[in-house]
Amino acid sequence: MKAIVNKKYGSPDILELREIARPEPKPNEILVRVLAASVNKADWHILNGKPFPVRVMSGLMKPKYQILGADIAGVVERIGAKVTQFRPGDEVYGDLSGSGFGGFAEYTITSEKFLSKKPSGFTYEQTAALPMAAVTALQGLRDKGRISPGDEVLINGASGGVGGFAIQIAKVFGANVTAVCSSQKATLAFEQGADSVIDYNKKDFTREGKPYDLILDIVGNHPIRSIDPVLKKGGSYVSCTFSPGAIFLGPWMSARGKIVTNLLASANQADLQFISKLAEEGKLDPVIQGTFTLDDVPDALKMMGGGSLFGKLVISV
Ligand SMILES: NC(=O)c1ccc[n+]([C@@H]2O[C@H](COP(=O)([O-])OP(=O)(O)OC[C@H]3O[C@@H](n4cnc5c(N)ncnc54)[C@H](OP(=O)(O)O)[C@@H]3O)[C@@H](O)[C@H]2O)c1
Incomplete structure (x- = not known):
């Protein structure tokens, strides 16, 4: 089979298309024929081995995961003897970050807990755009952020892969959503359901004086102290980018009746099923910025590393 292989840490130029x-599949594993994948910041960080702490998970000197790609959509090819939930021919999708990545290939192996049935009516490419980004948004808003109907929710970094889903999911939970993004992406943020938009080049939301019940921070460019004045008592600040301030100043903030926390999203079948349901109900619509072939994975990763995305980059395998 063809796969995009990374034998060492480095730029997208070190990636090779190999046979x-x-x-x-082992008894508890599933072999999936990958028909589409998508690119996440996690692939970028592991490819580069940066920031250095990612190597604790992905290998100190050389990458433990030599085929990247967490998000996949495809068809079950074979199942191990102990697999009960899926059969060959099932249309599935999932996030392989919990089972060693491997999505940038024609076939991949995972376990059933990281897969769900593909949402009906979605193409494989649309489906592959969903897993990691949508589940991160869901877990940040619902689990860490304890979102409730009527909440004032601010999403910092609302125009990227995670942010676009966060706007849509916050609306599903009945929140009033303020999206922080550049002015070029304001129209898209409104299309995804934002009630108001703050252009971060013109205004700093921490100085605007409006307090929020929940701030989902996907950028991490404000110190925790500056968040305090714009977080309501009882409100939550959830950082998707690992904020040391959330650890060190969290107790001080909780003494003030506010919750400050880091999110480390983890793939699981129940959340994928939740996302599938929203997709099938027409409540979640992925924005696909570009579609690449398997050979072009290095170009997709270069684009991801360049930043300023407004949607997901998908690989059609
Ligand atoms: N904690 C977890 O479990 C978890 C899971 C998934 C992802 N993440 C992290 O979440 C982050 C975002 O991931 P992603 O896939 O959404 O990346 P992405 O698609 O590249 O989106 C990042 C967005 O941030 C925006 N942005 C840049 N500077 C900004 C600023 N000063 N204020 C507001 N927005 C700004 C960019 O928009 P403009 O072009 O308008 O600047 C871009 O659209 C990454 O750091 C990733 O590692 C964490």
């Missing part, structure tokens, strides 16, 4: 052996 390698197709993996064999």
Whole structure:
């Protein structure tokens, strides 16, 4: 089978399209024929081995995961003897970050807990755009942020992969959503359901005086102290970018009746099923900025590393 292989840490230029052996599923594993994948910041960080702490998970000197790609959509090819939930031919999608990545390939192996049935009516490409970004938005808003109907929610970094889903999911939960993004992306943020938009080049939301019940921070460019005045008592600040301030100043903020926390999203079947349901109900519509072939994964990763995305980059395999 064809796969995009990374034998060392480095830029997208070190990636190679190789012919390698197709993996064999163990008794509790599933072999999936990948029909589409998508690119996430996680692929970018592991490819580069930066920031350095990612190497604790992905290998100190050389990458433990030599085929990247967390988000996949495809068809079950074979199942191990202990697999009960899926059958060959099932249309599935999932996030492989919990099972060693491997999505930038024609076939991949994972376990059933990281897969769900593909939402009906969605193409494989649309489906592959969903898993990691949508589940991150869901877990940030619902689990860490305890979102409630009528909440004033601010999403900092609302125009990227995670942010676009965060706007749509916050609206599903009945929140009033303020999206922070550049002016070029304001129209898209409104289309995704934002009630108001703050252009970060013109205004700093921490100085605007409006307090929020929940701030989902996907950028991490404001110190925790500056968040305090714009977080209501009882409100939550959820950082998607690992904020040391959330650890060190969290107790001080909780003494003030505010919750400050880091999110480390984790793939699971229940949340994928939740996302599928929203997709099938027409409540979640991925924005796809570009579609690439498997050979072009390095170009997709270069684009991801360049920043300023407004949607997901999808690989059609
Ligand atoms: N904690 C977790 O479990 C978890 C899971 C997934 C992702 N993440 C992290 O979440 C972050 C975003 O991921 P992503 O996939 O959404 O990336 P992305 O698609 O590249 O989006 C990043 C967005 O941030 C916007 N942005 C840049 N500077 C900004 C600023 N000063 N104020 C507001 N927005 C700004 C950019 O928009 P403009 O072009 O308008 O600047 C861009 O659209 C990454 O750091 C990733 O590692 C964390």
